[in-house]
Structures are given as C-alpha cells and as structure tokens.
Amino acid sequence: MASAISYILFLSIFSSAFALGAAQPRQSNISLDTSLRPTANPTSWQSPNGRFAFGFYPEGTGFSIGIWLVASPENSTVIWTADRDDPPVTKDAVLKLTNEGLKLLLQHSEGRLISNLSTGNDASMLDSGNFVIYDSNFNVIWETFDNPTDTIMAGQELHSGSKLVSSASETNHSSGKFQLSMQTDGNLVLYPVASPDRPEDSYYSSGTYGDGYLSLYLDDKGWLYLHQGNVASNLTSGYRNGTALVYRATLGVDGIFRLYSHDFELNTEQELKKFPEVTDPCAVKGACGMNSYCTSANGQVVCSCLPGFDYLDANRTSNGCRRNFTASGCYSNDDNTTYMSTLDNVAWMDGSYADSLSVTSDEACSDACLSDCKCDAALFKDNTCSKQVFPLRYGIRDDSTTTFIKLANISAGGWSVINSRPESPSVAPVIIIRRKFSVKISIVSAAIIACIISSLAALIFFFYRYRAGRYGRLWRNKEPALVDEIAPRPFSYHELREATDGFKEKLGKGAFGTVFKGTLPRGQRVIAVKRLEKVVDEGEREFRTEMRTIGRTHHKNLVRLLGFCDEGTNRLLVYEYMSNGSLADLIFKADGQPGWDERVKIALDIARGIHYLHEDCETRIIHCDIKPQNILMDDNWTAKISDFGLAKLLMPSQTRTFTGIRGTRGYLAPEWHKNAPITVKADVYSFGIVLLELVCCRKNMELEAEEDAIILLDCVHNCFMDGELEKLVPDEVDMTELNRLVKLGLCCTHSEPGSRPSMKNVVMMLEGNADISVPPPPGFSS
Known part of the structure; x- marks a missing residue:
C-alpha cells in the first residue's frame, strides 16, 4: 500500500508546484501566421530563458518537429515529438501557426495539423518546457504537457489513463517497445508495448493498485510522486532546488524510467533514480521479442533465437524470431517428421495451455510434448512439465529450467525450410539436439491390406462429404435467423477478420478490449466484434461454457451475444450491432442530452435488464461492469446492457462468490476493495452510480468541478440533505x-450490500409500485 504523507508536507509540495505555474509567462512570444522552416532561420522558437526550443530538428534523412532541452549547441535532449510515428519531413516543409492550430505544410500535399483546434490565436514556448497555444482571451487551449510522448518535465502531470511510450532508439523518436501507464486503478506500471498489459507482463509496478491515485507528478525539487486530492505517495525524495536546475523523467529506449537533473551552470546531466532498479538489462520484459531469449554482455542486451527460428530482421535482432519451416496438419511424431531440440538454462513466461504435468525426468517431459499434436514446446523445472504453444515470451537465463522445442526433421519428410538467416549470437546458452527416431517394421501383406482399406475409406469419405455438403448449404441458407434462435456459435478468427475487413472500423475501446464493426457474409447482417485483450485467461472449456450460458439470455434490454472465438490466444465476442451508440455518448456530451422522460425510461430499461440477469436467467449472472459505456441504444432508442466479457456466473445454489476485481473504477462497490464475497448487490451499487449520472447528465468524477462537487455521489448526498436538488440537473424537471430518483440512487449505493435494494425492488420503485426509504449517508466513494 502507498504511504500517505502529512498534510503539511502535501502543502509544501503543491505550493512549489503552484509557484512554478504562477511563474510561467502569460505574454505571447509567437504571433499568428508566424512560420518556421527546417533550413532557414528561424528553425525554432525558444523559451524566454533560452533553455527550451520548439521547431525542426534533424532526424534520419529529414527533419522532425518537437521540443528539446538546449544544454549546448552540441548537446540537446528531445523531450517531445509531434506526430512521432509519421516519417520525417523534407527541407521544403513549413510549420505555421494558424487560427486552426499548428499546421505543417508539405510540398505536393495539403499538409496536416499538429494541434487540431477550432480557434487559436498566439502561442508561447514557456520556460517550463511546455509549448502552449492561447485563444483570443489568453486562455490556454492546447499544450504539449497534455500530450506527452516519452518524457514529463517539472510541473507536468501524467494523468490517469495516460501513458509514456519510449522512443525506438536514441536517434529515432518514433514509438518504441515500452510504455509507462498511469492506470485508472491507481497503479503506475511498466509494460512492453506489444503485450496485453496483464499483471504477468509488467516488469515494474508502484504497488498502489486500488489506492485511488489519479496522476503522476514531477515538481521543481525533483519530487516524483503519485497523488489524488491531498494524499500522495512518493516515488523519490526531493533533491536540490535552484534557478539553474531542471528536472525531467524519461522512459528510455531500454524500458527503464529514469529521473534526471540538468545543471545549466555546469552544463551537466545527472541520473538520480531509475525504475526498476536493476543491473541486468534482461530484467526488462520485452528487451527481446517473441521466440527469442535475452542474455547480457557488458551491460548490453544480446537476443538469440530459439532452435529452428531465424530473426524477423537481422539488422534489428531485438524484434524477435520466427520459425524457418512451415508446420501443417497434426504436428506430432507419428511419422518421424518431428523431433525435440533441447535448450538448457533458459526460462520463459509460463503460458501453458494445459495443467502442468508431474514427471520424473526431462526426457518424460520431452516425450509428452512430442506426442501431443498441439504442443510446440515444453518447460521442465523441478520435475514439473508445462506444455506451451508459440510464441514464447520473455526468455532469460535460468539455470534450473530446460526448454524443449519441437522441430521438423527435413530428411525424414518433414516440412521445408522457408528462408535462411544469420545464426544467433554465440553468447547464447549451449544447445543440445536430441533426435528421437523409432524403427517401424512393416510387413508387405499388411501394407497391401492397409492400402485397400484406405482406398475404401477414401471413397466412403468423399461420398459422405458430398452429401454433407448439400445439407450444409441448406443449413447456411437458413442463417442467421435459425442460428440466432439456438445459441451463440463459434467463429474462426479468419471468419471474424474477414467480416471486419481486417478489424478496420473501430467502434470503441474499453479497459478489456476493442470493438469493431463487421458484416456477416450471409444475410449481410451487421455485427459488433469485441476483441478481448486483458481478460483473465480462463480455460477453453470454461470460456465456452460461460459463452453458451450467456448466449441463452433473451431479453429486450440485453444485447444479444451471437457468437464467440477462442482460437489459440484469440478471444473475441460477436454481438448484435447497436446503431445509436452508448449511453455515455448520449448523456456526457455538452449538447443534445435526452429529456427527463427519456432519462427515466432509460433507467427503467437498464434496471429491467439487470433484474433479468440476477433473477430470471437459467444461471444467475453478475454483470460486474455496469457503466454508461456498456449501455447501448438500439434503433428505437431502447437501452440494452452489453459487454458480458467480465460477467461472473453463479450456480443455482450460490448467492455469492469470490473473484478478483472486475469492472471499472468509479462504479465498483466497496466490497470489491475489501476482499469480501461478491453478490448481485455489486451490480446494484454500479446501477446506483449510473442512475445518478443519468439524472445529473455528468460523470461520477469530474476533476474540473469545484472541490465539493468532484465526486458525484458525495455532491448528490450533500444537495439532498441541504434540499438543493435543483443544482444537480441541467434542465427543469418534476422535483x-x-x-x-435521487433517493433511489443513494439507496443503491449504500456501503453495506445487505442494505441495498434488490433489482426487483428497484424496478418496482422506478415503476412507482413501491416506496423508497430515506437513504443514509454514503459510506464509501469509489
């Protein structure tokens, strides 16, 4: 748990932060229509103190646009890059400040906007390293501090849900391999960019999960800390403060997050702290790519391929490796076409697709993988064998682990080599090849009999397949209407990739996956496909069972689950398409919010859907993630609950369950944070928050609001007790x-689950068929 600092210390920290903000010059030093060119003066706009510059800097064979810290003409440090993943521009480019924002004009092109604004006026390169654009009233309407790349400077915050991404190299400032995420759960975590951001993918965490921290902050004394309100958790202690000192924190190309100080009087840079504190660069997960393992030589990372694998790019060996042969069909040793290669002293992240086996020897582990059609590799440690499928990740030296890799025996009729690439570096652990060939003695008469039987079997097979094909075509002609009435059907990953045109049109992104629009080829039915990215890795049988159970739900206020895919590591859910977006789109936008009667109707729709899940399903379901983003609107503006990716099923005899935290911060019931059993009352709490958001047409937390109105639940209760409910609603309503509705929302959000009403009673209260008791004070604000 994070340590809370005293209120006096908190005031001292923030007084310096506010003093820094107050010291920023309010005057503009860059006028409208001013422009820069890469090779003609001026090539940049400098801050008043001359320590920072904004403009063109050389990169590759061209120029990029960014901000750098100017220590001397020979030594500059880039702290921010515009459109970092676009290619460098040529010397003919022009950067111009227009009333639309910063506009990059390119030869033979219409150009592009660096900062897309509706209106803009003057700009400044501030002494803090922040580049800002003002409107006509001198209010900042865009700033680089709100759009960090790989660095934060003193006075800058990394807000909840934001991240830093490392650069590709010291000379290439496009997006690299690592990210620092300020998660919405209050945890500051380092991950490889290519990972699904699961706990096992992280290689550093602040350990503040669930502590409610909203941002990472660096002040002008070198304090780097997490904070929310008047509570903070220090990551560093303070350092010297002086007019010649500047602090920055950068996520390096090696995945290490470092705090630096720059002394402009001595023209020196000093590394003060790094996260994580490691001496071996291989401790950073993702230092080497898929199917390669990391060793270090003189502090440098050396990436080596698995046996039977070649580098994806011989010039960038850290990008990972791929097989140098093509496997097809059943990948086993039935016909002597495969054998096992042994890689000693290398361990990987265990991604076993089956329960670990207890074996007496490494040879038994090798044999178990060799005879398993699905197995690509096996890890043997402490008489335990775990079967793996490719890709293998995060390989490092470990004297207690042996890795077995299944390879093709080309000389025995195996698959052919598809390319030839340089060998792995010689510093790799020793590779020992063990080939297992069994001698098969075949009798001529038996071979002839087998040939005859095979011929007859082939004739029967093709005849059956022809008849089955006819019936299959008749079945497909009845889709999707008939299939919809049965249960969600399994889709292949290829089918869903084709239906979404390569996952081209994104409908939205949530904490656990991205939703894409697609069309089924038969019947041209429009669908929504959710590709899960951060779900708990349930077993295949459990995943299919839960999907089929959820698929049997039928209610007008639930989005239909049409199908699913659990092919390899791919987990996707297929839903009916909802044309009018989400409730969040409807109530959180500045204009066009629904009227009072519509909001009451939507509340009743949601309540009826949850009531069905809790009490009328064959298997009771706790949704676990009720929030406006998961309430979708159909063609008739009927609200439907979606996203069962986190749902928890209860057996008929169960009333409660224990499970890891699922859901979204702000809507989580208190019991999630207390390691208490979870019941359907967790959904009631989430509904209460959504009801209050629906009533007030605002989010449950708004940091820009006045201090006593930041948390909606507390604000509503205060207004209720003071008899000032009219302050809550954006329009005139029946008081x-x-x-x-306010009383009902407060009752649903009671801190004790047993004191919350059931969803059946909630529906009756909304329909006016039951009285609502006076709510107690809120005991918890999530």
Missing part, C-alpha cells in the same frame, strides 16, 4: 420525480 417530486427528481427527489424519488
């Missing part, structure tokens, strides 16, 4: 109805 009696408003009072009823």
Whole structure:
C-alpha cells in the first residue's frame, strides 16, 4: 500500500508546484501566421530563458518537429515529438501557426495539423518546457504537457489513463517497445508495448493498485510522486532546488524510467533514480521479442533465437524470431517428421495451455510434448512439465529450467525450410539436439491390406462429404435467423477478420478490449466484434461454457451475444450491432442530452435488464461492469446492457462468490476493495452510480468541478440533505420525480450490500409500485 504523507508536507509540495505555474509567462512570444522552416532561420522558437526550443530538428534523412532541452549547441535532449510515428519531413516543409492550430505544410500535399483546434490565436514556448497555444482571451487551449510522448518535465502531470511510450532508439523518436501507464486503478506500471498489459507482463509496478491515485507528478525539487486530492505517495525524495536546475523523467529506449537533473551552470546531466532498479538489462520484459531469449554482455542486451527460428530482421535482432519451416496438419511424431531440440538454462513466461504435468525426468517431459499434436514446446523445472504453444515470451537465463522445442526433421519428410538467416549470437546458452527416431517394421501383406482399406475409406469419405455438403448449404441458407434462435456459435478468427475487413472500423475501446464493426457474409447482417485483450485467461472449456450460458439470455434490454472465438490466444465476442451508440455518448456530451422522460425510461430499461440477469436467467449472472459505456441504444432508442466479457456466473445454489476485481473504477462497490464475497448487490451499487449520472447528465468524477462537487455521489448526498436538488440537473424537471430518483440512487449505493435494494425492488420503485426509504449517508466513494 502507498504511504500517505502529512498534510503539511502535501502543502509544501503543491505550493512549489503552484509557484512554478504562477511563474510561467502569460505574454505571447509567437504571433499568428508566424512560420518556421527546417533550413532557414528561424528553425525554432525558444523559451524566454533560452533553455527550451520548439521547431525542426534533424532526424534520419529529414527533419522532425518537437521540443528539446538546449544544454549546448552540441548537446540537446528531445523531450517531445509531434506526430512521432509519421516519417520525417523534407527541407521544403513549413510549420505555421494558424487560427486552426499548428499546421505543417508539405510540398505536393495539403499538409496536416499538429494541434487540431477550432480557434487559436498566439502561442508561447514557456520556460517550463511546455509549448502552449492561447485563444483570443489568453486562455490556454492546447499544450504539449497534455500530450506527452516519452518524457514529463517539472510541473507536468501524467494523468490517469495516460501513458509514456519510449522512443525506438536514441536517434529515432518514433514509438518504441515500452510504455509507462498511469492506470485508472491507481497503479503506475511498466509494460512492453506489444503485450496485453496483464499483471504477468509488467516488469515494474508502484504497488498502489486500488489506492485511488489519479496522476503522476514531477515538481521543481525533483519530487516524483503519485497523488489524488491531498494524499500522495512518493516515488523519490526531493533533491536540490535552484534557478539553474531542471528536472525531467524519461522512459528510455531500454524500458527503464529514469529521473534526471540538468545543471545549466555546469552544463551537466545527472541520473538520480531509475525504475526498476536493476543491473541486468534482461530484467526488462520485452528487451527481446517473441521466440527469442535475452542474455547480457557488458551491460548490453544480446537476443538469440530459439532452435529452428531465424530473426524477423537481422539488422534489428531485438524484434524477435520466427520459425524457418512451415508446420501443417497434426504436428506430432507419428511419422518421424518431428523431433525435440533441447535448450538448457533458459526460462520463459509460463503460458501453458494445459495443467502442468508431474514427471520424473526431462526426457518424460520431452516425450509428452512430442506426442501431443498441439504442443510446440515444453518447460521442465523441478520435475514439473508445462506444455506451451508459440510464441514464447520473455526468455532469460535460468539455470534450473530446460526448454524443449519441437522441430521438423527435413530428411525424414518433414516440412521445408522457408528462408535462411544469420545464426544467433554465440553468447547464447549451449544447445543440445536430441533426435528421437523409432524403427517401424512393416510387413508387405499388411501394407497391401492397409492400402485397400484406405482406398475404401477414401471413397466412403468423399461420398459422405458430398452429401454433407448439400445439407450444409441448406443449413447456411437458413442463417442467421435459425442460428440466432439456438445459441451463440463459434467463429474462426479468419471468419471474424474477414467480416471486419481486417478489424478496420473501430467502434470503441474499453479497459478489456476493442470493438469493431463487421458484416456477416450471409444475410449481410451487421455485427459488433469485441476483441478481448486483458481478460483473465480462463480455460477453453470454461470460456465456452460461460459463452453458451450467456448466449441463452433473451431479453429486450440485453444485447444479444451471437457468437464467440477462442482460437489459440484469440478471444473475441460477436454481438448484435447497436446503431445509436452508448449511453455515455448520449448523456456526457455538452449538447443534445435526452429529456427527463427519456432519462427515466432509460433507467427503467437498464434496471429491467439487470433484474433479468440476477433473477430470471437459467444461471444467475453478475454483470460486474455496469457503466454508461456498456449501455447501448438500439434503433428505437431502447437501452440494452452489453459487454458480458467480465460477467461472473453463479450456480443455482450460490448467492455469492469470490473473484478478483472486475469492472471499472468509479462504479465498483466497496466490497470489491475489501476482499469480501461478491453478490448481485455489486451490480446494484454500479446501477446506483449510473442512475445518478443519468439524472445529473455528468460523470461520477469530474476533476474540473469545484472541490465539493468532484465526486458525484458525495455532491448528490450533500444537495439532498441541504434540499438543493435543483443544482444537480441541467434542465427543469418534476422535483417530486427528481427527489424519488435521487433517493433511489443513494439507496443503491449504500456501503453495506445487505442494505441495498434488490433489482426487483428497484424496478418496482422506478415503476412507482413501491416506496423508497430515506437513504443514509454514503459510506464509501469509489
């Protein structure tokens, strides 16, 4: 748990932060229509103190646009890059400040906007390293501090849900391999960019999960800390403060997050702290790519391929490796076409697709993988064998682990080599090849009989396949209507990739996956496909069972689950397409919010859907993630609950369950944070928060609001107790109805699950068929 600092210390930290903000020059030093060119003066706009510059800097064979810290003409440090993944521009480019924002004009092109604004006026390169654009009233309407790349400077915050991404190299500032995420759960975590951001993928964490921290902050004394309100958790202690000192924190190309100080009087740079504190660069997960393992030589990373693998790019060996042969069909040793290669003293992240086996020897582990059609590799450690499928990840030296890799025996009729690439570096651990060939003695008469039987079997097979094909075509002609009435059907990954045109049109992105629009080829039915990215890795049988159970739900206020895919590591859910977006789109936008009657109807729709999940399903379901983003609107503006990716099923005899935290911060019931059993009342709490958001047309947490109105639940209760409910709503409403819905929302968010009403009673209260008791004070604000 994070340590809370005293209120006095908190005031001292923030007084320096506010003093820094107050010291920023308010005057503009860059006028509208001013422009820069890469090779003609001026090539940059400098801050008043001359320590920072914004403009063109050389990169590759061209120029990029960014901000750098100017220590001397020969030594500059880039702290921010615009459109970092676009190619460098030529010397003919022009950067111009227009009323639309910063516009990059390119030869033979219409150009592009660096900062897309509706209106803009003057700009400044501030002494803090922040480049800002003002409107006509001198209010900042865009700033680089709100759009960090790989660095934060003193006075800058990395907000909840934001991240830093390392650069590709010291001379290439495009996006690299590592990211520092300020997660919405309050944890600051380092991950490889290519990972699904699961706990096992992280290689550093602040350990503040669930502590409610909203941002990472660096002040002008070198304090780097997480904070929310008046509570903070220090990551570093303070350092010297002086007019010649500047602090920055950068996520390096090696995945290490470092705090630096720059002394402009001595023209020196000093590394003060790094996260994680490691001496072996291989401790950073993702230092080497898929199917390669990391060793270090003189502090440098050396990436080596698995046996039977070649580098994806021989010039960038850290990018990973691929097989140098093509495997097809059943990948086993039935016909002597495969054998096992042994890689000693290398361990990997265990991604076993089956329960680990207890074996007496490494040879038994090798044999178990060799005879398993699905197995690509096996890890043997402490008489335990775990079967793996490719790719293998995060390989490092470990004297207690042996890796077995299944390879093709080309000379025995195996698959052919597809390319030839340089060998792995010689510093790799020793590779020992063990080939297992069994001698098969065949009798001529038996071979002839087998040939005859095979011929007859082939004739029967093709005849059956022809008949089955006819029936299959008749079945497909009945889709999707008939299939919809049965259960969600399994899709292949290829089918869903084709249906979404390569996952081209993104509908939205949540904490656990991205949703894409697609069309089924038969019947041209429009679908929504959710590709899960951060779900708990359930077993194949459990995943299919839960999907089929959820698929049997039928209610007008639930989005239909049409199908699923659990092919390899791919987990996707196929839903009916909802044309009018989400409730969040409807109530959180500045204009066009629904009227009071519509909001009451939507609340009743949501309540009826949850009530069905809790009490009318064959298997009771706790949704676990009720929030406006998961309430979708159909063609008739009927609200439907979606996203069962986190749902927890209860057996008929169960009323509660224990499970890891699922859901979204702000909507989580208190019991999630107490390691207490979870019941359907967790959904009731989430519904209460959504109801209050729906009533007030605002989010449950708004940091820009006044201090006593940041947390919606507390604000609503205060207004209720003070008799000032009219302050909550954006329009004129029936005050009696408003009072009823506010009381219901406060009852649903009671800190004790047993004191919350059931969803059946909630529906009755919304329908006016039951009275609502006076709510107690909120005991918890999530």
